[in-house]
Amino acid sequence: EVQLVQSGAEVRKPGESLKISCEASGYSFTSYWIGWVRQVPGKGLEWMGFIYPGDSDTRYSPSFQGQVTISADKSATTAYLQWTSLKASDTAIYYCARLPPAGDHLDSWGQGTLVTVSS
């Protein structure tokens, strides 16, 4: 069974750094792209970018380029999303999701990680 298990909720102050994780199991981690999606509570979904753990090829949505860093650790079968300087506007739920080889939809999702940025 494919599973994506994300790290728990986080509370940070503006300007602080953060790295959240998405641990994959039940499939070949290095053969599927993993992406990240942002959802402000009560709002829609926003595509952030994705990574191919096999060779670390990473692509970002223009809206998030330079704002976050996506990475992956093959040995830990885990993908990461990190910020160096959080803003209050980063407050949202962040989902990781897997793309199948065809790469045009998101077939499995993590449970989401709520990030709250408040002074």
Next chain:
Amino acid sequence: QSALTQPASVSGSPGQSITISCTATSSDVGGYVSWYQQHPGKAPKLMIYEFTSRPSGVSDRFSGSKSGNTASLTISGLQAEDEGDYFCSSYTNSNFRFGGGTKLTVL
């Protein structure tokens, strides 16, 4: 890239059928469209991909179609458990676009 427009809300009674549209503001919806269901406090779930394909485990009451610049999701035989938010998405050039979402209410 054009935006994907969905109705803010739709409703139907148990047993009825409803259709949710996803319209591109430019000439074509562009790329394959997928549909996701989201219940409150839960992660989205893939319901339809590549306009018409249904993942294993998804009820055959869910179907997808495309006509011109509009993709559609139809749910037949509405059930209470279908209530929730539905998002369409289009994938082109390593980028997903999402519609604004449609809240389905089962009366």
